[in-house]
Amino acid sequence: MSISQQSIEDKVYAGERLTVEDGLFLEEHVETLQLGQWANVVRERKNGNFAYYNTNIHLNPTNVCVYRCTFCAFRSDLKSDKSYVFSDDMVRERVMEAKASGATEIHVVGGLHHLKKFEWYVNLVRVIHETWPEIHIKAWTAVEINWFAHLTKQPYSWVLEQMRDAGLGSLPGGGAEIFDQSVREQICEHKADSQSWVDIHRAAHELGLRSNATMLYGHVEAAQHRIDHLCQLRALQDDTGGFQTFIPLAFHPENTGMAYIPKPTGNMDLRMVAISRLMLDNFDHIKAYWIMLGEAIAQVALGFGADDIDGTVVHELIYHDAGAKTPEGLPVEQLLRMIREAGREPVERDTLYRRVHRDGARWTIGEPVMR
Ligand code: V47
Ligand code: SF4
Numbered sequence: 001m002s003i004s005q006q007s008i009e010d011k012v013y014a015g016e017r018l019t020v021e022d023g024l025f026l027e028e029h030v031e032t033l034q035l036g037q038w039a040n041v042v043r044e045r046k047n048g049n050f051a052y053y054n055t056n057i058h059l060n061p062t063n064v065c066v067y068r069c070t071f072c073a074f075r076s077d078l079k080s081d082k083s084y085v086f087s088d089d090m091v092r093e094r095v096m097e098a099k100a101s102g103a104t105e106i107h108v109v110g111g112l113h114h115l116k117k118f119e120w121y122v123n124l125v126r127v128i129h130e131t132w133p134e135i136h137i138k139a140w141t142a143v144e145i146n147w148f149a150h151l152t153k154q155p156y157s158w159v160l161e162q163m164r165d166a167g168l169g170s171l172p173g174g175g176a177e178i179f180d181q182s183v184r185e186q187i188c189e190h191k192a193d194s195q196s197w198v199d200i201h202r203a204a205h206e207l208g209l210r211s212n213a214t215m216l217y218g219h220v221e222a223a224q225h226r227i228d229h230l231c232q233l234r235a236l237q238d239d240t241g242g243f244q245t246f247i248p249l250a251f252h253p254e255n256t257g258m259a260y261i262p263k264p265t266g267n268m269d270l271r272m273v274a275i276s277r278l279m280l281d282n283f284d285h286i287k288a289y290w291i292m293l294g295e296a297i298a299q300v301a302l303g304f305g306a307d308d309i310d311g312t313v314v315h316e317l318i319y320h321d322a323g324a325k326t327p328e329g330l331p332v333e334q335l336l337r338m339i340r341e342a343g344r345e346p347v348e349r350d351t352l353y354r355r356v357h358r359d360g361a362r363w364t365i366g367e368p369v370m371r
Contacts, residue, residue: 023227039274039305051344056105065111070257073322108139129167143175146192173212205242218251218264245285254323277305
């Protein structure tokens with residue numbers, strides 16, 4: 001049967017999987033409001049009217065990095081005035097700040113500092129865990145895990161076990177960018193390739209660690225690369241079921257090696273959210289990361305397939321170095337207002353999508369959120 005709006009609509013309503021060709025049709029022939037309407041059907045089937053948020057804090061322990069991804073405004077050379085490295089005391093201070101602000105998660109990613117040994121990175125996780133054992137540590141992208149395997153000459157599973165024993169709770173989704181090799185050669189030539197990214201997330205899932213997945217869009221990639229990326233993630237999720245959420249990441253060009261490329265428009269952002277929701281039929285959640293999208297688009301995205309807006313992130317550097325104009329953090333009242341105004345029911349979740357119950361300054365983790 002040839003592909004048409006009708007054939008796709010039939011599949012969406014019947015809950016059938018969309019093919020690569022369907023994905024390309026969505027990209028090339030379907031207008032944005034139509035994509036949003038279909039994606040909303042899937043979103044409400046999976047998550048009802050809930051919109052999740054969490055209370056978290058970011059820690060980027062160093063910006064010194066051996067790699068030079070052309071889309072990155074965050075990295076620094078060792079000798080640059082901009083370079084920094086967190087000491088153990090600075091890490092403890094950040095954790096105590098997280099505790100005081102009621103955060104349930106600390107999100108840790110940074111550069112790959114060529115003078116730091118693997119033990120420095122493991123120790124960082126240990127210091128966080130020992131300072132406050134209740135906080136969930138979501139740390140290290142697959143690119144970092146790949147670097148640790150390179151440093152130690154050990155398999156990914158060994159690296160992940162060391163981290164887990166030190167207190168690691170799950171992996172964030174960064175470093176995926178666009179899986180296609182010809183695109184990677186233009187934007188992140190030297191770092192972990194797509195096969196390594198997939199192998200690391202598979203190894204994490206096999207150890208029982210959950211992880212997230214991302215896609216960086218709006219730079220030199222084309223529609224076929226985005227659909228290929230989504231289908232590769234979907235295939236891995238079929239095998240392991242270990243992904244929790246997918247986060248489409250809008251490219252921020254300022255201060256990067258690709259500053260000549262205009263920032264993706266709100267229309268493109270909403271299309272990416274909707275197409276992700278439609279293609280990733282085996283992912284429970286799609287996150288509209290307000291830090292990157294801005295509050296307005298993140299709010300509208302809750303009707304275009306997204307069911308999560310991430311958290312009250314504070315101390316975010318990666319996108320703010322690249323020109324993000326959003327605040328570094330939002331008070332929870334503001335997140336609740338965004339969600340309620342969009343007609344959704346806010347649910348505070350922890351990293352593993354369990355309900356968070358609050359009683360004044362104390363919080364407890366409840367049951368997994370079910371629709
Ligand atoms: O891999 C870097 C991206 C990622 C830029 O798992 C940029 O919950 C846009 O993965 N413009 C790291 N993007 C951050 C990340 C993430 C973020 C939020 C939540 C989660 C999660 C994960 O940031 C990198 C890269 O794709 N990035 N520079 C830039 N100029
Ligand atoms: Fe380094 Fe990550 Fe920036 Fe690439 S994106 S240069 S790996 S900090």
